[in-house]
Amino acid sequence: MPTSAPAKVPAPEQPGATPLFGALDRYFRITERGSTLPREIRGGFATFFAMAYIIVLNPIILGSAKDMYGHQLDNGQLVTATCVTAAFTTLLMGVIGNVPIALAAGLGVNSVVALQLAPRMSWADAMGMVVLAGFVVMLLVATGLRERVMNAVPFGLRKAISIGIGLFIMLIGLVDSGFVSRIPDAAHTTVPLQLGADGHLNGWPVLVFILGALLTLALITRRVPGAILISIVAMTVLALIINAVATIPSWGLTTPEWPGNPVATPDFGLIGEFSLFGGFGKVGVLTGVLFVFTVLLSCFFDAMGTIMGVSDEAKLTNAKGEMPGINKVLFVDGLAVAAGGASSSSATTAFVESTAGVGEGARTGLANIVTGGLFTVALFLTPVATMVPSQAATPALLAVGFLILAGSVKDIDWADLTIAIPAFITMVMMPFTYSITNGIGMGFITFVLLRLATGRGREVPAPMYVVSAVFAFYYLMPALGLT
Numbered sequence: 001m002p003t004s005a006p007a008k009v010p011a012p013e014q015p016g017a018t019p020l021f022g023a024l025d026r027y028f029r030i031t032e033r034g035s036t037l038p039r040e041i042r043g044g045f046a047t048f049f050a051m052a053y054i055i056v057l058n059p060i061i062l063g064s065a066k067d068m069y070g071h072q073l074d075n076g077q078l079v080t081a082t083c084v085t086a087a088f089t090t091l092l093m094g095v096i097g098n099v100p101i102a103l104a105a106g107l108g109v110n111s112v113v114a115l116q117l118a119p120r121m122s123w124a125d126a127m128g129m130v131v132l133a134g135f136v137v138m139l140l141v142a143t144g145l146r147e148r149v150m151n152a153v154p155f156g157l158r159k160a161i162s163i164g165i166g167l168f169i170m171l172i173g174l175v176d177s178g179f180v181s182r183i184p185d186a187a188h189t190t191v192p193l194q195l196g197a198d199g200h201l202n203g204w205p206v207l208v209f210i211l212g213a214l215l216t217l218a219l220i221t222r223r224v225p226g227a228i229l230i231s232i233v234a235m236t237v238l239a240l241i242i243n244a245v246a247t248i249p250s251w252g253l254t255t256p257e258w259p260g261n262p263v264a265t266p267d268f269g270l271i272g273e274f275s276l277f278g279g280f281g282k283v284g285v286l287t288g289v290l291f292v293f294t295v296l297l298s299c300f301f302d303a304m305g306t307i308m309g310v311s312d313e314a315k316l317t318n319a320k321g322e323m324p325g326i327n328k329v330l331f332v333d334g335l336a337v338a339a340g341g342a343s344s345s346s347a348t349t350a351f352v353e354s355t356a357g358v359g360e361g362a363r364t365g366l367a368n369i370v371t372g373g374l375f376t377v378a379l380f381l382t383p384v385a386t387m388v389p390s391q392a393a394t395p396a397l398l399a400v401g402f403l404i405l406a407g408s409v410k411d412i413d414w415a416d417l418t419i420a421i422p423a424f425i426t427m428v429m430m431p432f433t434y435s436i437t438n439g440i441g442m443g444f445i446t447f448v449l450l451r452l453a454t455g456r457g458r459e460v461p462a463p464m465y466v467v468s469a470v471f472a473f474y475y476l477m478p479a480l481g482l483t
Contacts (some may be wrong), residue, residue: 044370321346
């Protein structure tokens, strides 16, 4: 007598396996990339807190400068423009690029706009040149040239770029926290940095950073989920308590103080205030083109290094170190440059602080939806969003810098000096010159010259020759009288 097959018992429903989660999982490929919904949410929060300082810092940099007519940009309008553009471009990168790479006004580029462009034209003219640079970036993506440049970078140099970014963000964390500080020129010394503000570790803010760094590293060592975010929240609470009971001379950029009125009304007055070609009438065609080129070069390679470094750390690259579907990411990045100029918040670009979210386990664009959403909320709650002191957020950069270094240094072929030396130059020049672009440029030039010197010029991809020549021209511009 045949026995009937046992009835199938339904598999237990996974936590959070709702229709909404299923749709999010399919679109963002959360499970496929080895992530989870909680990791993506934590990662989005960690990235936002690690880069929220830009809401305060970008208006300070742009608002402190004057254009040729003596006009200054309104601080409140700059805060709104910074938040709007960061929210829009970060959300766009998440939805289209599906990578955990957040965007905001680029440091370095905003200084170029404020100190080089604006004094020689109007603010609208300067922002128009940023928009033009964004259009050129999008054109390079559309023609495939930008992807070819990125794919032409040797594997060892790709890893060096990641390591350089790791060292760079560690230095950013140490400086922004006050753990190390710049020695003023009045000291007449060639030593650029010192421990603390006066050669010693003094004050409660530095203690908050030290405790935050120790807590973050201890939680990471114990593999506690949410280690970075837990540390940021815990140290913010501690900073609030310390600030309430002790007299603190200065916390730096952000004071951890609960605002009397946490709600702020956004002012959209700067959105759309740009002139595409007005600047050329002020400085001439050649100088105008060089200005656009300067903005373009910084945006192009800063973003390239960040995208390569973050995607590599998030394990989104293949065996050759290339990221599938990168054209979408690059196009959004180009669009972000133009959007930053159109909103008068300066060029918007990929933020290296995205590694804080990756350190929390973020692997998809869903983390960007969280980060972008928080920037949207910050439009109305800017006083709250800017309450987290850098001493509470920067330990994340220290920890992530270590994780990047530990995961990439072994993949460089140190036996091949034509790779090892350029890799070393790339790694050290990023923190030493405080610029991702400089690290990439000097590393590329060194790589090409060493390959030529050893008779291996044919092994150098053509795009590397072109890019190295562009960098060489860029570095020679002051000597040629073109700046």
